[in-house]
Amino acid sequence: xQQVKQNSPSLSVQEGRISILNCDYTNSMFDYFLxxxxxxxxxxxxxxxxxxxxxxxxxxxFTVFLNKSAKHLSLHIVPSQPGDSAVYxxxxxxxxxxxxxxxxxxxxxxxNP
Amino acid sequence: NAGVMQNPRHLVRRRGQEARLRCSPMKGHSHVYWxxxxxxxxxxxxxxxxxxxxxxxxGMPKERFSAEFPKEGPSILRIQQVVRGDSAAxxxxxxxxxxxxxxxxxxxxxxxx
Numbered sequence: 001x002q003q004v005k006q007n008s009p010s011l012s013v014q015e016g017r018i019s020i021l022n023c024d025y026t027n028s029m030f031d032y033f034l035x036x037x038x039x040x041x042x043x044x045x046x047x048x049x050x051x052x053x054x055x056x057x058x059x060x061x062f063t064v065f066l067n068k069s070a071k072h073l074s075l076h077i078v079p080s081q082p083g084d085s086a087v088y089x090x091x092x093x094x095x096x097x098x099x100x101x102x103x104x105x106x107x108x109x110x111x112n113p
Numbered sequence: 114n115a116g117v118m119q120n121p122r123h124l125v126r127r128r129g130q131e132a133r134l135r136c137s138p139m140k141g142h143s144h145v146y147w148x149x150x151x152x153x154x155x156x157x158x159x160x161x162x163x164x165x166x167x168x169x170x171x172g173m174p175k176e177r178f179s180a181e182f183p184k185e186g187p188s189i190l191r192i193q194q195v196v197r198g199d200s201a202a203x204x205x206x207x208x209x210x211x212x213x214x215x216x217x218x219x220x221x222x223x224x225x226x
């Protein structure tokens with residue numbers, strides 16, 4: 001029962017271009033969504049989040065879009081930089097519920113010079 | 114301001130031995146969560162604890178696994194009689210309240226030989 005899915009295991013983008021990472025979810029109870037970045041042998045690092053009352057949240061080069069009707073969110077990174085090469089996880093939660101995060105499988109982003 | 118501290122970073126155990134993983138939350142955080150990441154997969158929730166209480170253990174295997182967060186000292190994830198399938202990265206996270214401000218430690222990589 002995979003409630004959060006990242007269907008692209010990997011993505012390769014040229015430096016300076018836009019990276020778009022996608023995530024789909026099935027549980028309509030989710031009302032808070034997060035993106036994490038993870039380097040090998042390190043823990044996930046929080047990037048950006050969005051509440052279900054919004055459809056967009058922006059922080060510097062990172063923007064998250066939420067389409068509730070499609071149960072889809074995406075992370076846009078622009079411009080992409082070599083240091084952005086990592087595995088990106090989306091996660092979802094129910095604020096008033098169990099408070100645990102449900103993670104997708106991750107997408108490995110590689111930024112090519 | 115130290116982050117979430119996990120130790121050991123690497124742990125090797127023979128089949129049948131016990132593994133003890135420790136997690137000290139960030140200062141001021143009273144919520145602790147344990148997650149497990151199997152190779153090439155996303156993080157899976159195991160257990161959510163507050164001081165001296167297990168709040169949600171819905172992700173814990175029914176046997177051999179236990180967790181505690183005592184009044185004093187770190188949170189402990191204990192795996193008895195380890196098997197090869199327990200080999201994974203175990204991450205601890207802490208937060209001041211629910212999914213807001215969720216911060217992960219660097220993880221403990223358990224290898225069962």
